[in-house]
Amino acid sequence: MATTKTAAKRKPLVSWVEGRRFVNPIIYLIAIVVVAANLAPAAFIIVGGFKSNSEMTVDPAGLPGEWRWSNYLYVLQSSSFWQQMGNSLFVAVITTFGVVSLGLMASFVLARYRFRGSNALYSLFAAGLMFPLTVAITPLYTLVKTLGLVNNLWGIIIPQIAFGLPMTIIILVPFLRAIPREIEEAALVDGCSRLGFFWQMVLRLSVPGVITVGIMTFVNSWNSYMLPLFILMDEENFTVPLGVQSFHSAYSQDTAMVLAYTSLSMLPALIFFSLFERRIVGGLTGAVKG
């Protein structure tokens, strides 16, 4: 099947390929320029960490005369850096787990159960897209304070789970809906309960969607700034973004050091993301098709 399809495609392509050969170098050139512009700020940050401060002042755009590891080593030896990494990791892992598990259960109900109010429930979550954290931050701070969770990592985790749910549900519902009815019927005929179907089939079949929302949640949590800014007070509770900012103000004269700190703190999200990039496109495809 697959071979006949490509064979059928190949024939009309001949004239097209010649056209493409002419266009391709231009496209590669555009791609190179765009990618270079995209990466320039990250390169500036990473390279800057290898410079001395005088080089930073005299020649901010150039390469270092000598590649110094001292800034990076200094940051890697500081305990506050690792503390913040640990805090961010803790928050991101628990947030991701919460968003995925709660979101998957709710999406399953919305996708596979017929009941009055299911439309309203879906709209309720979808409406959540309309008020991101920014709008709710002031009253949210008040609520977190009332619960005694100010200056506590749980004061970030719980709201982040709540605000992560709308996007998760919007991406997962189409995934779960796409599981053929026949599979469910077969499971039910075999004496499997609806919940049993959920545990045995749905969890396995929804893995691609789950990975997509998992990565997005993890990266969002890793990068989140406004909520920790409002909730966390003490340096020992800071997550990485707050740490970068406070390091920047503490070492404002030592630009190269700030850049070393900054580039080390962006690595985890970048690595994590590039490992799973394919999955994001796959998941978004499902969501966009609706």
Next chain:
Amino acid sequence: MTALSGALPKRKRIRYARTTGREKIEIAALAGPAVLIFVSFVIFPVVMALRYGLYKWKGFGEPTDFVGLQNYVIILQDPLFHQALLHNGMIVVLSLLMQGPIALLLALLINRKLRFRSVIRVLLFVPYVISEVISGTGWGLMLQTNGAVDELMRSIGLGWAVQEWLSDPKIAIWSLMVILTWKFVGFSVILFLAGMQGIPDELSEAARVDGASFWQIQRRIILPLLGPTIRIWGFLTIIGCLQVFDLVYIIWGQYISATAGTSTMATYMAQNGRLSGNFGYGNAVAVVIFLISMTVALLYQRFILNRDTEGAITEGGK
């Protein structure tokens, strides 16, 4: 399904009737936790903001100093808020005009068998994954007076065009736009690419056989079929632009964003609310931002998203 319909419906009806109670429990058990946490931490705070916004309140204990709509009157008369609103409006319009065409063009160019295509895709996404704090720190240092951008421009003979990128009120908003475009174009491209994957290859193949040029195919086939994706992209972009906070707050700090001409409603809220201890006022600003976002979102859904039978976000539950 239809083949089985002779036998199934009867059994099905009986089973549904028998298990309704059980199903209700299952629905509650599965959806309950998500609904509970969502309502208490997303809906409830927004509702409480409506109440707190009516008080003069420093955030300690219960609010008692009821001032009615006075906070709202002050907000709507404050020229600083007008400025912030104007900046948000500019950010929305400019983001749509700058990011849309660039991202569409890139997506159209990449949507083919290119060597290194997956590498290009990952690299395009890098700015989106880098946190706003890091982007802000990096760009702030690059754009500062005599920073990397100034030096680079001088070295290629553009020294005459060097500006005060961050502090000149005429220029700063454009610097912000460049940074925002840099940060979000990758996400838009990925979204468009995802939409393009849903367009059957056969359509472009057929047009190609009939002698259509590359651009004709893009304009007549790909773009129209990409409509739903573009409309959802527009929605996400507009809502995101109304909430801009992190980048502005990090690069321009809490105080100079207004004088540099880059303040947004959210930085106005942070500065005049929690940071100055006026929680009643901050909540009122939150309500105003919420009302503006919601109005825009509803109008957008009513007039633009609803043109799609399938694509509308809130219609998916049917």
